[in-house]
Amino acid sequence: MIPTETIVALATPSGAGAIAIIRLSGKDAIALADKVFVSVSGKELTNQKTHTIHLGHIVDNGKTYDQVLVSVFKNPHSYTGEDVVEISCHGSTFIQQQIIQLLLRMGAKMAQPGEFTLRAFLNGKLDLSQAEAVADLIASDNEASHQIAMQQMRGGFSNEIAQLRQELLNFASLIELELDFAEEDVEFADRTQFNELLTRIEFVLKRLIDSFAVGNVIKNGIPIAIVGEPNVGKSTLLNALLNEERAIVSDIAGTTRDTIEDELVIEGIGFRFIDTAGIRETTDHVESIGIKKTFEKIEQAQVVLYISPLTPKGELNSMP
Template sequence: MNTTQIHQQEVICALATPSGVGAIAIIRVSGLGCITLVNTIFKGKNLESAESHTVHFGTIHTENEIIDEVLVTVFKTPRSFTKEDSVEISCHGSDYIIRQILKLIIRNGARIARPGEFTQRAFLNGQFDLVQAEAVADLIAADSEASHKTALNQLRGGFSKKLTSLRTELIHFASLIELELDFGEEDVEFAGRDDLKRLISSLQQTIAPLIESFDYGNAIKDGVPVAIIGSPNVGKSTLLNTLLNEEKAIVTSIAGTTRDVIEDTIILDGLKFRFIDTAGIRETTDLVESIGIERSKGAMEKADIVIFLFDSEENFRENQQLGTLLSTDKELLWVINKIDLYPDTAERLIQSNPEIISISAQNHQGIQTLTDKLVSLVHKQAATDTVVTNLRHYEHLLKTQDALSDVLNGLATGVTGDFLAQDIRLSLYHLGEITGTIVTDDLLDNIFSKFCIGK
């Protein structure tokens, strides 16, 4: 019996709600014998005879005193989150009460759960696969409509179903190749090479958009970094304040007012954007401003989208020169500001450069057009309904794709079945690592250690 299986025999407990004083707190208990354990400290209905999914009022007590009046919810195996017997104690949200109840549960034989241990047990007990388990953490952390929808889709098995389908098809051919190896001396071929080639090509075509979706998925999960770049006094801070609808950045008529990177987030059409207002880029002898300008250039390199803001033809040419220094994978937006003050300049530039967006950050003109463009730039990255948001999944999809390419190369050069089998097994291994079909204790510890305690 391995360490994970031994730990699963133990009763675990933890606070499942955020710490701090509140009206209600929930203490979660799970594992073999947990209902009997809680029953010994609960005065009310006999929990051992209670039906699953029932709630009971009573008190938690020591031998000498009542700690709190509580509601106890009973979940009996396999109809619980962990698929084990589980109990949830709803008590008042006093830190003192929570500590006393947890101490009492531990004195009666439980231990404090490790981070993510409830979800880990749910995975080990077959409640869901590893992708869905990781989606639980993403769902808890979701702070926008898009990240919520993506996590919920993965929790419901959208990504897992696609991977399982791929793996099932590949296993069929892998078994035929392995069968050939058993009859190697008889020179028989069970797996048609043309059929295998068609399957591998089809699998690669399915995996490619999943790999490509990672940038989009990462943006959904962590927010899209957008740097606002331009010369001093073109209105970068005013634009940030307008987008955020608050006075986040100091605005003055003095060039070089912004001397550091200012960052904040907003939600646009369900997507989270991280806007970065930067120091105006110019030649300066001011030490502090110089440091701010260097940070501006760093923010520009890290951003997925760069808004080049300008209010004159000279500024526009300067921004174009900056744009040529950036990597080609960035989205660049050319935005002319102060069209209420310089309408002729805006008209001239737009005639020769129709991609320019015209705004007045001060008067909120054109802001909707700008935000719509930002949203469309992000959405156009989505190549598939199933979006990859996890770096671990992305890494194994890349390795799967490489192994499948090796299979195709082997078919093209006529390698023997044992080499084909090796590359197919490697593809299956990496797909299995994603869903948890192939798993190690170290992998589980690494994944679930990132969860909060109580989940």
């Protein structure tokens, strides 16, 4: 069942800033905003066209909270498919909270995390794949993950699957037609074309399954474990890659007892480098725990950089 309550929440990151946006969505969104908004030109929001912006003040019982810009989006031409109002106010946390509390008192309900996107999905503005891509797009921190999220949000996967589904339905209807006229010995469906379609569907599904693993790695950063014996330069390599003293370096064997991770973006792709404890036989209990973690990281990593005492300077052994 599609919810009908009007919801409100901060649409920009929490905390102080130059500007903050407070979003209302629901059948009473425009009417609720009208109760607290006083336009400088005396306009009422309920009488305004969709996709318009209005300058005014948020006022309650004669008290002015802020000068704001109010954007009006009428259903179904909005992100959620409902009436939507976005209030652009100054980014003071006090102003943000005062406006939100005022709207709650007027009858709005606090939105749950992701509820605006949920309503967009329920109202048919986004399919499930696109809705999931919204979170990935927000979380993208490099060019590769951004491009994947944008492609998914544009409906790249959904359109391909929808086209294959339509072709399957067409063939299914032709086969059912043959069954209805089985005694007539008439063929309506081209068997060769049908087999080609099944082969293409199998190929597309396999490609989508494979792309999930690749996309997940790109989104989270490609994990690269730096492994080797103690004192072969693993921590020195990590510090050199990051251009900072991220890991402690000393001549004492077994200095690194735990894994140290940090991310580096190279040509738009995130790489998560993991410095590990040196692998050797030891009676030290704490160091043994660190070595155990090293082997765990080796299993989880997409790439393993093995540094041996005999590795020439500037050369590395890479094990996928």
